[in-house]
Amino acid sequence: MIERSFVMMKPDAVSRRLMGQVLSRFEDKGLKIVAMKLRQIDEDLAKEHYGEHSEKPFFNGLVEYITSAPSLTMVIEGDDAISVIRKMVGATNPKEADMGTIRGDFGMDTGRNIIHASDAPESAKREIALFFDKEEICDYSMSDNAWIY
Ligand code: RTP
Ligand code: MG
Numbered sequence: 001m002i003e004r005s006f007v008m009m010k011p012d013a014v015s016r017r018l019m020g021q022v023l024s025r026f027e028d029k030g031l032k033i034v035a036m037k038l039r040q041i042d043e044d045l046a047k048e049h050y051g052e053h054s055e056k057p058f059f060n061g062l063v064e065y066i067t068s069a070p071s072l073t074m075v076i077e078g079d080d081a082i083s084v085i086r087k088m089v090g091a092t093n094p095k096e097a098d099m100g101t102i103r104g105d106f107g108m109d110t111g112r113n114i115i116h117a118s119d120a121p122e123s124a125k126r127e128i129a130l131f132f133d134k135e136e137i138c139d140y141s142m143s144d145n146a147w148i149y
Helices: 011-015 019-029 043-049 059-066 081-089 102-106 121-131
Strands: 002-009 032-039 071-079 115-117
Touching: 002 019, 002 081, 002 121, 011 019, 011 059, 011 071, 019 032, 019 071, 019 081, 019 102, 043 059, 043 121, 071 081, 081 102, 081 115
Parallel strands: none
Antiparallel strands: 002 071, 002 115, 032 071
């Protein structure tokens, strides 16, 4: 099933100049970028995005991290995109993430774990609406659609 996921390269990815390498992985995999915006996320938006963690001890640190520098926010589309992208991202703790995953290859610290990706269809829908207006999401065909999908 064709799905859309909300994906965000976090401030450490942007600051460490990893955007190009990480983006290439999604393109190489055959996924389609349908929206993309570099933006500095403010406190209110960070708190809303990570609302499910508001009672956790790491919440304030997480908000501080996410608001510390720009993030690259994206909507990525593809066949089973939500689970495929989560697999590409790897485990939350980069030390435990498999080699070959984005967190496993580029990170060392749960508090600086490079990237976010939606974990389910409902959260994808919520997060996409939180970060993008409908008209910012591009509906287009790619020349190799027949091969990839
Ligand atoms: P994300 O939402 O960012 O894609 O990450 P995730 O699903 O793999 O992990 P989640 O449990 O949703 O946690 C959200 C983010 O909070 C930070 N975190 N810090 N210090 C800690 O114990 C801790 N646990 C989580 C991470 O930045 C994690 O990605
Ligand atoms: Mg999560």
